[in-house]
Amino acid sequence: MEGEPRGPEEGPSPQGQGPAPGPQAPPAPQSAAPSSGPPPSSLSFGRAGPGSGPGSKTTSAPSSPSKTRESLLQRVQSLTGAAKEQGANLIGAAVSTARPAFNKDRCFILLVIDDQNTDWSKYFRVRRIHGDYDIRVEQAEFRELSLIASSDQGTLVNMTVIRGGTRVARSFRPDFVLVRQNLRDAGEDYKQILLGLKFGGVPSINTLSAIYNFQDKPWVFGHLISLQKRLGKENFPLIDQTFYPHWKEMMSSSRLPAVIKIGHAHSGMGKMKVENNSDFQDVASVVAVANTYCTAEPYIDSKYDIHIQKIGNNYKAFMRKSISGNWKTNTGSAMLEQIQMLDRYRSWIDAVSELFGGLDMCALEVIVGREGREAIIEVNDCALSLMGDSQEEDRRIIADLVCQKMQAVCKPAVAGMTKATSRTSVSSYVEDDAPPPIEPRPSPSPEPRRDSQGPPTGGTAEDTEDTMKNLRKTFAGIFGDM
Secondary structure, three states: OOOOOOOOOOOOOOOOOOOOOHHHOOHHHHHHHHHOOOOOOOOOOOOOOOOOOOOOOOOOOOOOHHHHHHHHHHHHHHHHHHHHHHHHHHHHHHHHHHOOOOOOOOEEEEEEEOOOOOOHHHHOOOOEEOOOEEEEEEEEOHHHEEEEEEOOOEEEEEEEEEEOOEEEEEEEOOOEEEEOOOOEEOOEEOHHHHHHHHHOOOOEEOOHHHHHHOOOHHHHHHHHHHHHHHHOOOOOOEOOOEEEOOHHHOOOOOOOOEEEEEOOOOOOOOEEEEOOHHHHHHHHHHHHHHOOOEEEEEOOOEEEEEEEEEEOOEEEEEEEEEOOOOOOOOOOOEEEEEEOOOHHHHHHHHHHOOHHHOOOEEEEEEEEEOOOOEEEEEEEOOOOOOOHHHHHHHHHHHHHHHHHHHHHHOOOOOOOOOHHHHOOEEEOOOOOOOOOOOOOOOOOOOOOOOOOOOOOOOOHHHHHHHHHHHHHHHHHHHHOOO
16 A cells, blocks of 8 residues: 555665655565565574564574474384384294295205305205205205215214304205315315215215215326326326325425425415425425325416316306415415406316216316416316306306206105105204104195295185284384374
């Protein structure tokens, strides 16, 4: 309205401009209102408005709708996260109580002999053979195993391991064995475990016969010499080596410096570099105390070494170069790089994989001298070391290979028998007076398969309904507090 008096708060603007006289008075409050606040560079949170004095410093945070919505959203998100976590715990508890890790009547037992640095169970968790048979993984080292084998009932393996600080003991009859640990090493010999598995006729990777042949490195090297004679030195460049069955034969060495390998050991153990005959005689005295054999081969000033591996039909080659200055390239710090799989590398490893009736997994170790000359020094079996960034891929390839072999050699139980009766798997915590397994009742028509690791058919709908009720109550209680 024209001529309406101005309030005290509508005084002159900070720039000193007064209201326009005459008929231009109505637009004056619109242009003056924005300029009544602090200048743009001010850090004040005060806002001038009707009813507020010149010195008002009331902040806008408590009455800001954006702040209110943000705090409400954060609370909803927090409650939703808590509800999801509690719901997941309820579902996990319900599933774990209603469903075992495997179907005990339709499963095969895979014994993996390896240390606990690799959890092999995760590579077989979703795998099936013969349609719907699970693969139950039992993993332990050689030193954690004992067994009893009979000609009519096979091999009963007893396993005692430490899991999370708890001692766990189990007994079972393995259907297949994956060996990822050396049968013999410095101060360790588990030949009796291998004999028991062979006595019970347990199939494995590599075959038990092939693993048995890898107990002594001179025995393996003798087969490599035969391979070189058949293929030729140019096509199979094997390093020269001398075998001493006893320390009394170690009078002198014609080729020095040399590398002496005492007994059967791995990972650079038992290897010594000798520069002269005096050092050679000192090593002979050590061999006498060890009461074992040794081999001698010329020392090669290596530029790097090459690791060639074959797992099934998968080939890889790696170059390893020591950066710590150690003459043992597999000791200390080293630079590792995957290199191209050359045709000659493939021909070498293919020839070696035919030894001892066939090797499903094997690896060659090759030394490359300063002048570029290559020399094969040894071969490793299924306990080969996985290298580089492809270790995870190699483990999955090994799991695929195991499944293929188990599909071929492991047969389902005949009609009228279950896994509980055909392959006894008894936990050490089960008492001696436990009831015998119940024979399955024939059903008139097979039900559609849901999951081989699924819960028993009885009570499944009731358990699911109870779980959903608990979830609804939980969500109602959480969101009711808002």
